[in-house]
Amino acid sequence: MVQEITFAQWLKSxxxxxxxxxxxxxxxxNCSAEMIYRIEAxxxxxxxxxxxxxxxxxxxxxxxxxxxxxxxxxxxxxxxHAQHVEITPWRDAFVPSNxxxxxxxxxxxxxxxxxxxxxxxxxxxxxxxxxxxxxxxxKTRLAVQLGNDVLLDFPDGVFLVELASTTHADRVILAIxxxxxxxxxxxxxxxxxLHTYLHxxxxxxxxxxxxxxxxxxxxxxxxxxTCPLVKVIVTSRAPLRIRGEHQFPVxxxxxxxxxxxxxxxxxAGFAAVQLFxxxxxxxxxxxxxxxxxxxxxxxxxxxxxxxxLAIEIVATQITILQPEEILNxxxxxxxxxxxxxxxxxxxxxxxxxxxxxxxxxxxxxxxEFFCRLGVFANGCAMEAAQSVCxxxxxxxxxxxxxxxxxxxxxxxxxxDTSRYRLLEIIRQFAQQELQTRGEWKTIQExxxxxxxxxxxxxxTSVRTNGQVIGLEKVEREHDNIQTAIEYxxxxxxxxxxxxxxNAMIEFWVYHNHIIVGLRYTTTLLDWTASDATLSHARTxxxxxxxxxxxxxxxxxxxxxxxxxxxxxxxxxxxxxxIAMACTTLGMQNGGMGNFEAAIRYFxxxxxAVKYEDLPWETASLWNGLGEVERSQGHYEAALKYYxxxxxxxxxxxxxxxxxxxxxxxxHTAYSQGRYDMADAHIRRSMEASIALGDERGIAMCxxxxxxxxxxxxxxxxxxxxxxxxEALRETKNTPIEGMDAADYQQFxxxxxxxxxxxxLEVVWNEGRSLPLSQIIDQALEN
Numbered sequence: 118m119v120q121e122i123t124f125a126q127w128l129k130s131x132x133x134x135x136x137x138x139x140x141x142x143x144x145x146x147n148c149s150a151e152m153i154y155r156i157e158a159x160x161x162x163x164x165x166x167x168x169x170x171x172x173x174x175x176x177x178x179x180x181x182x183x184x185x186x187x188x189x190x191x192x193x194x195x196x197x198h199a200q201h202v203e204i205t206p207w208r209d210a211f212v213p214s215n216x217x218x219x220x221x222x223x224x225x226x227x228x229x230x231x232x233x234x235x236x237x238x239x240x241x242x243x244x245x246x247x248x249x250x251x252x253x254x255x256k257t258r259l260a261v262q263l264g265n266d267v268l269l270d271f272p273d274g275v276f277l278v279e280l281a282s283t284t285h286a287d288r289v290i291l292a293i294x295x296x297x298x299x300x301x302x303x304x305x306x307x308x309x310x311l312h313t314y315l316h317x318x319x320x321x322x323x324x325x326x327x328x329x330x331x332x333x334x335x336x337x338x339x340x341x342x343t344c345p346l347v348k349v350i351v352t353s354r355a356p357l358r359i360r361g362e363h364q365f366p367v368x369x370x371x372x373x374x375x376x377x378x379x380x381x382x383x384x385a386g387f388a389a390v391q392l393f394x395x396x397x398x399x400x401x402x403x404x405x406x407x408x409x410x411x412x413x414x415x416x417x418x419x420x421x422x423x424x425x426l427a428i429e430i431v432a433t434q435i436t437i438l439q440p441e442e443i444l445n446x447x448x449x450x451x452x453x454x455x456x457x458x459x460x461x462x463x464x465x466x467x468x469x470x471x472x473x474x475x476x477x478x479x480x481x482x483x484x485e486f487f488c489r490l491g492v493f494a495n496g497c498a499m500e501a502a503q504s505v506c507x508x509x510x511x512x513x514x515x516x517x518x519x520x521x522x523x524x525x526x527x528x529x530x531x532x533d534t535s536r537y538r539l540l541e542i543i544r545q546f547a548q549q550e551l552q553t554r555g556e557w558k559t560i561q562e563x564x565x566x567x568x569x570x571x572x573x574x575x576x577t578s579v580r581t582n583g584q585v586i587g588l589e590k591v592e593r594e595h596d597n598i599q600t601a602i603e604y605x606x607x608x609x610x611x612x613x614x615x616x617x618x619n620a621m622i623e624f625w626v627y628h629n630h631i632i633v634g635l636r637y638t639t640t641l642l643d644w645t646a647s648d649a650t651l652s653h654a655r656t657x658x659x660x661x662x663x664x665x666x667x668x669x670x671x672x673x674x675x676x677x678x679x680x681x682x683x684x685x686x687x688x689x690x691x692x693x694x695i696a697m698a699c700t701t702l703g704m705q706n707g708g709m710g711n712f713e714a715a716i717r718y719f720x721x722x723x724x725a726v727k728y729e730d731l732p733w734e735t736a737s738l739w740n741g742l743g744e745v746e747r748s749q750g751h752y753e754a755a756l757k758y759y760x761x762x763x764x765x766x767x768x769x770x771x772x773x774x775x776x777x778x779x780x781x782x783x784h785t786a787y788s789q790g791r792y793d794m795a796d797a798h799i800r801r802s803m804e805a806s807i808a809l810g811d812e813r814g815i816a817m818c819x820x821x822x823x824x825x826x827x828x829x830x831x832x833x834x835x836x837x838x839x840x841x842x843e844a845l846r847e848t849k850n851t852p853i854e855g856m857d858a859a860d861y862q863q864f865x866x867x868x869x870x871x872x873x874x875x876x877l878e879v880v881w882n883e884g885r886s887l888p889l890s891q892i893i894d895q896a897l898e899n
Contacts, residue, residue, distance in 0.1 A: 121194035122206050125159040128189075131175060132157075146170045163189050181207065183269050214274035216296065217264050223395060224262050226370040226388020227255070234263050234365055238348065239270065243363050244341050247327075247351040250367035251523040251540060252471035253426025256352035259367060260323050263350060271348070273318040281326040286333035293322065308336065315344040327353040328522065329478055334359045354475050355521045369423030373415050384411050389418035389428060396432035404435055413440035420444070422540050427468055453546055472546045475522050482509040487519055488554065491547025492564045494596035496528065496538030501571075501597075505563045530593065562608075565601040569617050572598055576620040579627070580733055582770030585808050591624050592810075602637050611645045615654035622661035627773045629813050629849045631669045638662050656685040660697040667701055668813075670852030675705045695725040696734035703741045707748060708855020715745045733774065736765035740778050747785045748856045755785050776805035776814050784821055784860065792825050799825070800897060807893065815893070816845040817857070822896050824864045832872050833880045834895065839864060840884025841892040 132142055139157070143150040148167060155161040163171060168189035169182065177185045188195060188207035195206045224231075237243050248256045264275045278296045283289060290307045299314050301307050324337070334357040337349060341361060351357060356364050370388035384390050385406055393414055397404045406414065417440060421427040434443050453469040479487060489506035490497070497505075503512050516537055519525045524543060528536045539547060551557045571594060578587030591598070598621065605614035618638045625634030638661050645651050659682035666674040679701040686694035699722030707715035722738045743758035759782045766774040783798035799821045806814030819842035826835035846852065853861050868877055884892065 123159060123194045124163075124189045124191070125157050127206060128171070129157045135175070142174065145174045162192065165190065180266050180269065181205070213268055213272055214276075215264070215268060216276050217261055217268075218277070220258070220261065224258060225392045225395065227259055227262070230259060230367065231263060231266060234259070235266055237363060237365065238263070238267060238350070243348070245337065245349045245351065245357070245359075245362045246365055247353055247356050247362055248365050248367050249353055249356055249523060251424070251526075251543065252354060252475055253424050253468065253542075254367050254369065254523075255425040256367050257325050258425075260325065260350050260352045264321060264323050267321065271319055271321045273320040273346075275321040275323065277323045277325060279325050280330060283330055286330045286336070289324075289330055289333040290336055293324075308339070312340060312343040315340065315347050317346065318344070319346040321348050321350065323350045323352070325352045327351045327357065328355045328475065331355060331357060354523045358521075370418075370425060370428070372419050372423045384415050387415075387418070389421075389423040390414060392425060392428050393418055393432045396429050397435040400433050401435050410440040413444050417444050420541060422542070424540065424542060426471060427542055430468060453542070453549065468542055469546060469549075472524075472543055475524055476546070476550070478522065479518070483515055483518055484550075485509065485554075486512075486515050487524060488547045488551040489556070489560050490519075490525065490537070490539060491544050491551055492557075492560045492600075493539075493544075494600045496526075496536040497594075497597065498534065498536055501567060501594075502537060504567050505560065507563075536593070561604050564597070565604040565613075568594060568597050568601040569605075569613055572617055572620045576623075579624050580769070580771050584770060584772050588624065588627060588809060591621075592628055595630070599633065599637070606637075606640060606644070609644075611641065611648065611651060612654060614641050615645065615651060615658055619654060619657040619661060622657075622664065626664060626668055627809065627811060629811065629851060631665050632850060635662065635665045635669060638665065652685060653689045653691065656682055656689055656691060656694045657697075659685060660694055660701065663698065663701040667704060668851065668854070672705060672708065672855070675701060679705070692725045692729045693731055693734055696722040696731060696738060698722075699725070700734070700737045700741055703738070704744070704855065707741065707745045708858075710748075712745050712749055716742065719745070732765045732769040733771055736762040736769075736771070736774055736778070739765070740774070740781065743778075743781060743785075744856050747781065747788065748859075750788075752785050752789050756782065759785070772805045773809055773811060773814070776802045776809070776811070777817075779805070780814075780817055780821060784857070787821065787824055787828070788860075790828075792828055795821070796825055803893070803896070812845050812849050812889075813851040815889070816842040816849070816851070817854075819845070819892065819896060820853070820857075820861055820864065824860065827864060827867050827871070832868065833876070835864070836868055836872060836877055836880040837884035837887070838892065838896055839868070840881035841887060841889070842884075843881075844885040845889065 132139070137145075139153040140150045143153045146153070146167060147170065152161065152163075152167070156163055165186060168186045171189065172182050172185045184207045234246065234248075238246050248260055250256050261277065264277065268275050276296050278293050280289065280292060283292050290311055291301075294301055294307060294311050294314075297311075297314065299310060301310050305313075327333075331353075337351070337357065338359045338361065341347060341349065356362060370392060372389050373384055373387050385394070390406075394404075394406055417431060418428060421431060431443060434446070438446060453467065453472075476484060476487070486506055486508040489508075490502060492505065493501070499512060499516065502508075502516070508515050516525070516527075520527045520537070524539070526538050526540070528538060530536055548557070551560060572591065575587055575591055578584065579591060581587075598617070602614060602617055605611075605617065614637075618634070618641055621634065622638070625631060638658050642655065642658055642662060645655055648655075659678050663675050663678035663682060666672075666678060679698045682694060683698035683702065686698055699718045703715045703718035703722070705715075706712075706718065719738050719741045723735065726735050726738075739758050739762035743755045743762060746752075746755035746758060759778055763775060763778045763782070766778055779798045779802035783795040783802060786792075786795035786798060799818050803815060803818035803822075806812075806818060819838045823835040823838035823842065826832070826838065872880075
């Protein structure tokens with residue numbers, strides 16, 4: 118039954134429901150109780166200002182405030198067509214017509230997207246706004262919310278036109294006309310009828326799922342040109358590419374970059390985690406975020422790269438699996454075929470279905486190229502894609518098509534370098550398709566061969582002039598290189614595998630991937646222990662295992678690897694490997710206080726390379742001798758050895774080695790009480806480590822600068838620097854090198870002696886928690 122209600126009746130009813138007296142309501146609105154009495158009696162209309170204040174006090178949504186004010190200011194009764202409308206009668210009477218569906222779930226993590234999209238849509242120049250993004254990113258959900266939030270901007274309504282089932286471009290006009298309820302006559306073309314209807318209407322159309330009918334884009338352009346008051350929001354995995362289009366990329370939900378130092382409250386602030394928890398609690402009401410499961414939930418969201426559909430699907434598994442079990446489950450077909458809610462449209466029943474929808478829109482050559490891109494881990498450069506995938510067509514055009522379809526992401530590395538990456542879920546789909554086509558093994562082989570050659574080509578640049586750029590290039594491809602090593606191990610191609618890890622040893626040391634490097638190197642050494650044909654390659658790998666064990670702080674492992682390397686190096690007559698083994702054995706013995714043995718090893722290494730052009734190895738040996746002399750208090754002798762080492766290192770352009778030698782010079786100057794000289798050299802060392810992105814080197818310098826600060830009685834600064842260095846070493850799993858440990862311990866003891874325990878704890882923890890950039894600024898400023 119149709120009923121009527123006046124604002125006076127509604128206000129009296131609402132006030133009583135909220136248990137407010139007229140006086141109490143008047144006080145909140147800042148008017149007299151008599152005015153509230155007269156409004157409720159129908160004797161007076163509220164002013165616009167009073168109506169707005171009433172709306173604020175009565176919790177009217179901001180998006181409905183204009184309609185509420187119109188309802189409050191009208192004198193005529195408002196018709197209500199359903200019982201529930203009595204609560205909000207202004208919606209039926211004053212909110213424009215629309216067919217927007219009622220949303221049963223909260224829109225999470227899109228507040229800024231909505232603010233930005235509304236701002237753009239309200240600009241006069243923006244008539245067509247295209248929400249673009251990969252499958253499952255939440256374009257439709259965002260568009261519907263956007264339509265609701267701007268509903269009052271369009272007096273003639275907001276209408277959602279669902280196009281998922283529309284497969285022919287010529288049917289788009291018919292779908293729009295059907296949604297608007299326009300009767301199409303035989304004597305007039307559908308397009309003309311639509312234009313006539315829309316010509317003088319201020320209306321918003323939301324065209325959902327446009328990617329499979331991009332050929333209809335000119336029809337949308339013609340409609341906008343003919344109907345000046347109409348605006349259009351399009352959701353699509355690819356832009357329409359017509360004049361007047363304004364693209365609005367929809368990104369993944371926010372994710373924690375690092376979870377180590379975040380508490381539960383910190384993790385719960387990220388939208389991806391919020392969505393996981395909301396959907397998990399919907400199927401398992403007792404499920405809670407705990408210290409035990411929080412890291413696993415954050416890791417799940419990170420592996421799903423913040424993709425809303427993926428998170429929603431996976432979160433429902435909480436009814437049968439623990440978060441840690443879900444994390445182990447998130448691979449291959451088990452993830453792709455996981456089922457979502459049955460009320461989703463067919464395209465979103467599973468991740469595989471969502472991705473397949475876009476995949477089917479590619480032609481045969483594009484599908485083949487897309488599948489082959491699945492072999493790359495964390496993306497690739499165009500050159501790598503060309504070499505490994507060997508596309509049947511222009512690679513620029515194909516990449517452009519896939520980027521446009523949001524099946525791959527283009528990421529800018531430098532001003533002249535781009536990378537192309539598949540979201541991990543899409544990559545798993547591509548790999549499944551590649552296996553189905555029977556191409557997986559062939560493409561894997563090409564991929565491994567490419568990155569084997571890539572590493573060998575960049576081996577020199579990692580240790581000489583241009584080292585910063587060389588390290589950055591290898592770092593970008595580190596995931597691909599690991600994939601190549603794993604292929605060689607699985608295929609038992611031991612020679613190739615050893616060549617690859619041997620060329621990576623210095624990179625792993627310089628960029629603190631010690632654990633990764635040790636795992637691959639020792640695996641290959643174990644598999645090839647009895648293969649005499651691989652003696653030379655194994656010798657270098659043994660040296661690599663020894664060096665990485667030293668930097669990992671695994672001192673018991675250093676000797677066996679280095680001693681085997683030295684014996685093998687002598688058999689294969691490799692001066693370079695003799696020098697490397699002697700360097701590691703010298704550093705090990707020096708760290709244990711066996712200074713005479715350390716000197717013998719360093720001198721043996723120098724003798725082995727005295728007729729060789731091996732500046733890195735020679736510089737490392739002279740630096741080692743300097744460390745032994747410094748540890749014994751022979752400071753002038755130490756500085757002489759360091760000077761020789763630094764000349765060699767600077768001459769070849771090895772910034773990492775120079776940084777370590779400069780740190781040692783600074784350390785020696787500190788021991789002599791020459792604090793200004795120490796400060797200058799350690800600052801130079803830190804600047805080099807910053808340029809290299811070497812966080813272990815930065816930690817090393819922070820410790821020495823902390824020691825200098827203690828000597829200068831800057832005790833709180835010292836505690837802050839040492840706390841930051843400790844946190845940095847924990848993050849990188851890099852213990853203090855052997856011959857530095859005693860001095861570091863002395864710094865800590867001095868702080869305990871000179872600072873109150875409670876102050877020391879507070880300032881130390883402050884250093885641990887401050888951002889690295891802020892700590893570096895403090896260190897260099899002082």
